[in-house]
Amino acid sequence: MRATASIPSTATLRAVVAPVLLGALAIAAWQGVVVAFHVRPFVVPSPSAIAAELSGNVQVIGDAALGTARNALIGFVVGVLAAVGGAALAAAVRVVDRxxxxxxxxxxxxxxxxxxxxxxTAFGxxxxxxxxxxxxxxxxIPVYVNSLRGLNTVAPIHRDLLRAYAATPWQATRTVTLPGALPYFCTGLRIASSVAVISALVAEYFGGPVDGLGKAITSAVSSSRYALAWAYVVGAVVIGLVFYCATYLVERAVLRGRPA
Structure with missing residues (x-):
């Protein structure tokens, strides 16, 4: 029993150590190449220079990251809610789907x-x-497409079985359609979590208030502070990872309670 219980923890440890070790080797190789070949900062700065900018501008980078994260989160929530409602309507009414x-x-x-x-131009x-x-x-887009596919993916044998038991449409939806659609929905959710951050960041380049990581990266590059610009990129990566990990945990929680 004890040996069996220790297997998941060992597998989890390996799953964590392997990517961390690979990332550390990649950063070490990056630093070595920049130093050995005297790569100019405007091409790519060294990890040590980026780390120095990160440590010296934690508050500024954090404020910019929170601005981007706020926009991405609001857009993500609105997009997911609209996608779920639209997919449910399209699955129920074929004319709407077409x-x-x-x-x-x-x-x-x-x-x-x-x-x-x-x-x-429209909003100011x-x-x-x-x-x-x-x-x-x-x-x-990804939540709508995946959710609609999941709602439309019902095995004929399950449909026939429910019809034989005279199940109501709601009973069929609750016991077969929704559980079958959950993996598709979760896949769309994870994709949407990443693209929402990317799109909010890219949209900051083209106007709007002077906050967020997009504007900060542009300002740093225009001032020839390339290591600082990369430090802002690291902030964007952290936001993306937070969004992705949050949706991954939601997926695990939802699918864990899903009937087999």
Whole structure:
């Protein structure tokens, strides 16, 4: 019993140590290449220079990261709620599915660099709404597509079994459709968590209030403070990891209680 109980902890330890060790080796190689070949900072700064900027500007980077995270989070929540409602309606009414399919496809291929300036013109350059809308649209697409696919993926044998037991539509939805759609929804949720952060960050380059990581990176590069710009990039990576890990924990919690 004790040996069996120790197996999961050993596997977890290996899963943590392996990527940490690989990351440390990659950073060491990066530092070695920059020093050995005298790589100029505007090409790529050394990890030690980036770490120095991080330690010296923790408050500034943290404030900028919180600004981007706030916009991404609001857009993410709005996009997910709209996607779930839209997918449920499209799954229930086939006409809605066929009518909205071209619009969803078109929205999925709209470049952020083209959409953000248009939205800033509509909402005003001193308003954060454009950033939130961009994050909401990019989060909407993967959640909608995956949720709709999950709602439409019901094994015929399960459908026939419920029909044989004279199950009501709600009973069929609760016992078969929704549990079957949960893995698809969680997949879309994890994808949306990353693209919401990326889209909110990119949207900051094209206008709006002077806060957030996008504006901070642009300002640092224009001032030739390349190591500081990379330090802001590290802040963006941290936000992305926080969003991704949060949705991953939600997925584990939801699927753990899912009936087999």
């Amino acid at each position: 009518a909205t399919a071209p619009l969803v496809t078109a929205a999925s291929v709209v470049p952020i660099v083209a959409l953000a300036p248009v939205l800033y 350059t001193d308003n954060r709404s454009a950033r939130v809308v961009v994050a909401a649209i990019t989060a909407f």
